[in-house]
Amino acid sequence: xxxxxxxxxxxxxxxxxxxxxxxxxxxxxxxxxxxxxxxxxxxxxxxxxxxxxxxxxxxxxxxxxxxxxxxxxxxxxxxxxxxxxxxxxxxxxxxxxxxxxxxxxxxxxxxxxxxxxxxxxxxxxxxxxxxxxxxxxxxxxxxxxxxxxxxxxxxxxxxxxxxxxxxxxxxxxxxxxxxxxxxxxxxxxxxxxxxxxxxxxxxxxxxxxxxxxxxxxxxxxxxxxxxxxxxxxxxxxxxxxxxxxxxxxxxxxxxxxxxxxxxxxxxxxxxxxxxxxxxxxxxxxxxxxxxxxxxxxxxxxxxxxxxxxxxxxxxxxxxxxxxxxxxxxxxx
Amino acid sequence: xxxxxxxxxxxxxxxxxxxxxxxxxxxxxxxxxxxxxxxxxxxxxxxxxxxxxxxxxxxxxxxxxxxxxxxxxxxxxxxxxxxxxxxxxxxxxxxxxxxxxxxxxxxxxxxxxxxxxxxxxxxxxxxxxxxxxxxxxxxxxxxxxxxxxxxxxxxxxxxxxxxxxxxxxxxxxxxxxxxxxxxxxxxxxxxxxxxxxxxxxxxxxxxxxxxxxxxxxxxxxxxxxxxxxxxxxxxxxxxxxxxxxxxxxxxxxxxxxxxxxxxxxxxxxxxxxxxxxxxxxxxxxxxxxxxxxxxxxxxxxxxxxxxxxxxxxxxxxxxxxxxxxxxxxxxx
Numbered sequence: 025x026x027x028x029x030x031x032x033x034x035x036x037x038x039x040x041x042x043x044x045x046x047x048x049x050x051x052x053x054x055x056x057x058x059x060x061x062x063x064x065x066x067x068x069x070x071x072x073x074x075x076x077x078x079x080x081x082x083x084x085x086x087x088x089x090x091x092x093x094x095x096x097x098x099x100x101x102x103x104x105x106x107x108x109x110x111x112x113x114x115x116x117x118x119x120x121x122x123x124x125x126x127x128x129x130x131x132x133x134x135x136x137x138x139x140x141x142x143x144x145x146x147x148x149x150x151x152x153x154x155x156x157x158x159x160x161x162x163x164x165x166x167x168x169x170x171x172x173x174x175x176x177x178x179x180x181x182x183x184x185x186x187x188x189x190x191x192x193x194x195x196x197x198x199x200x201x202x203x204x205x206x207x208x209x210x211x212x213x214x215x216x217x218x219x220x221x222x223x224x225x226x227x228x229x230x231x232x233x234x235x236x237x238x239x240x241x242x243x244x245x246x247x248x249x250x251x252x253x254x255x256x257x258x259x260x261x262x263x264x265x266x267x268x269x270x271x272x273x274x275x276x277x278x279x280x281x282x283x284x285x286x287x288x289x290x291x292x293x294x295x296x297x298x299x300x301x302x303x304x305x306x307x308x309x310x311x312x313x314x315x316x317x318x319x320x321x322x323x324x325x326x327x328x329x330x331x332x333x334x335x336x337x338x339x340x341x342x343x344x345x346x347x348x349x350x351x352x353x354x355x356x
Numbered sequence: 357x358x359x360x361x362x363x364x365x366x367x368x369x370x371x372x373x374x375x376x377x378x379x380x381x382x383x384x385x386x387x388x389x390x391x392x393x394x395x396x397x398x399x400x401x402x403x404x405x406x407x408x409x410x411x412x413x414x415x416x417x418x419x420x421x422x423x424x425x426x427x428x429x430x431x432x433x434x435x436x437x438x439x440x441x442x443x444x445x446x447x448x449x450x451x452x453x454x455x456x457x458x459x460x461x462x463x464x465x466x467x468x469x470x471x472x473x474x475x476x477x478x479x480x481x482x483x484x485x486x487x488x489x490x491x492x493x494x495x496x497x498x499x500x501x502x503x504x505x506x507x508x509x510x511x512x513x514x515x516x517x518x519x520x521x522x523x524x525x526x527x528x529x530x531x532x533x534x535x536x537x538x539x540x541x542x543x544x545x546x547x548x549x550x551x552x553x554x555x556x557x558x559x560x561x562x563x564x565x566x567x568x569x570x571x572x573x574x575x576x577x578x579x580x581x582x583x584x585x586x587x588x589x590x591x592x593x594x595x596x597x598x599x600x601x602x603x604x605x606x607x608x609x610x611x612x613x614x615x616x617x618x619x620x621x622x623x624x625x626x627x628x629x630x631x632x633x634x635x636x637x638x639x640x641x642x643x644x645x646x647x648x649x650x651x652x653x654x655x656x657x658x659x660x661x662x663x664x665x666x667x668x669x670x671x672x673x674x675x676x677x678x679x680x681x682x683x684x685x686x687x688x
Contacts, residue, residue, distance in 0.1 A: 248588040249581045249621055256580040256625070282627045289581055289621035293588070295614045299642075303635035310631075 028204035051165025055156035056083035061280040077257040091157035155182030156189035176209040223334030223351035236328040247294040277323030284325040360536035383497025387488035388415035393612040409589035423489035487514030488521030508541040555666030555683040568660040579626040609655030
């Protein structure tokens with residue numbers, strides 16, 4: 025039996041020879057949101073957030089979380105989100121406090137102030153940038169000087185896709201095979217592609233009926249088509265690497281779009297079906313396919329929600345603004 | 357090598373010891389349309405219409421094709437569809453004439469008159485009932501006295517799902533494994549369930565952009581998730597048999613719905629995606645799911661198109677008429 029089987033075991037292992045008390049008054053960090061071109065969908069270990077498949081993402085420029093963390097001596101955590109204090113009994117605060125328990129020195133509370141620059145309800149996972157920024161801020165506060173791989177693992181314990189938000193630009197999260205997850209971390213890819221653009225389309229601001237966490241578990245347990253998902257992602261990752269190396273936008277876009285559709289397809293085939301798509305989502309997809317058939321190099325990706333993220337090149341910006349006037353264009 | 361590799365080989369084999377000339381002036385038959393609860397999707401042999409998976413359907417009562425066939429001595433075929441003559445250069449007529457070539461005695465043309473009782477654009481495959489009715493009418497015209505399995509094979513050569521339209525009620529088309537397809541025929545299931553109802557919802561009358569034939573081939577060739585489709589259908593068939601034997605409507609409905617969604621999921625994951633769903637299709641699905649969450653035992657199935665077929669029990673008819681006032685209710 026591997027001795028590392030809980031989050032606390034992992035943290036104990038990673039921080040064994042690191043400072044246990046704050047080295048300065050405040051730790052501060054920014055971490056970007058990220059959009060996966062090959063999605064994280066399904067866990068091989070739900071306790072440690074170990075995924076069934078490797079994933080690859082691109083960060084979102086200046087959209088993300090600015091987090092400031094300080095120790096306090098009042099004995100409990102205090103959390104501010106966008107300058108508003110958050111009640112300790114909210115699910116958000118409880119999850120964050122449980123995470124801080126993994127790191128907390130005796131009799132120490134934390135003051136955590138996070139300002140998110142992610143547009144509300146844009147369908148972007150704020151937990152990814154949130155936990156990544158928190159880990160980076162804690163690394164500074166305690167002066168751990170952890171290597172990026174270990175920061176990525178710590179962030180993963182907070183939220184799976186946070187493992188990728190440690191970095192700017194392209195990042196690949198290796199699924200790994202080890203039971204303790206020590207080989208399941210993200211790495212930055214040395215790819216610069218300044219002409220890539222995302223377009224965020226907010227189709228619904230309603231809270232999603234099923235969380236990603238619950239959705240991937242239901243899919244893994246009941247969807248027969250999910251059995252092909254690991255094969256799908258292996259092929260998609262190989263295609264994405266080839267597309268990135270050759271700066272082949274069509275290959276990049278088509279692979280990202282197919283990957284997102286395949287992820288949703290595994291949910292649709294769950295029993296009962298899990299369907300995040302709204303009629304507006306589908307209308308937008310048909311619009312994108314029609315524009316592409318007319319020659320516009322435009323692709324999309326979607327996460328576990330109804331919103332659509334356009335993927336295009338800088339040169340298509342005027343056309344995108346014409347056809348999708350409400351889209352928010354992001355330079356990654 | 358198996359000596360049977362073309363449609364002509366199969367017909368030659370099945371009709372080797374059968375009459376070659378008409379035994380009467382006219383052959384006449386009716387064959388019902390059918391809706392699959394476990395879908396036919398993908399061919400292991402495109403020449404002989406041999407499927408990758410077994411399928412199971414329920415026929416549609418009096419909706420189907422009435423076909424009358426006669427030999428003529430003018431040397432070419434004449435075709436009437438719903439009393440209107442059909443030009444010989446239409447794809448429909450060319451496909452029918454190519455089929456009749458398999459059976460045609462020397463110097464014989466056929467007069468084929470088909471009246472379809474299937475509502476136009478209801479999203480019901482008219483080729484299934486059409487080729488089944490034609491085979492049954494030819495069997496009468498020539499007095500072949502073929503066993504049902506052979507009639508089913510002959511119909512399959514015209515259109516895959518026609519193999520199931522030979523029968524009224526529930527029918528199962530065995531995929532078979534033989535290269536010549538002699539074990540790939542439908543059989544009637546001895547199940548009577550008079551309270552089952554279908555509700556046909558016409559959401560679009562536009563011609564579909566991709567035929568089922570082309571769609572299943574594209575999916576088979578490019579969709580990684582299609583690799584799980586045979587596993588999906590094996591489990592669904594077992595669940596359908598259990599549901600039919602126990603008259604378990606919830607199991608029947610959930611299995612049929614999951615099967616249809618999984619079939620569409622394999623298309624969505626094709627590269628590029630094949631998506632027959634329209635925004636209206638998705639709006640209707642969400643409406644069905646909401647009604648079911650409120651206690652109405654209502655399920656749906658879909659074929660390779662945007663229309664939706666409701667599945668419910670007789671006792672729910674008033675509720676269905678209230679919530680879907682335009683639906684056409686069919687007693688199978």
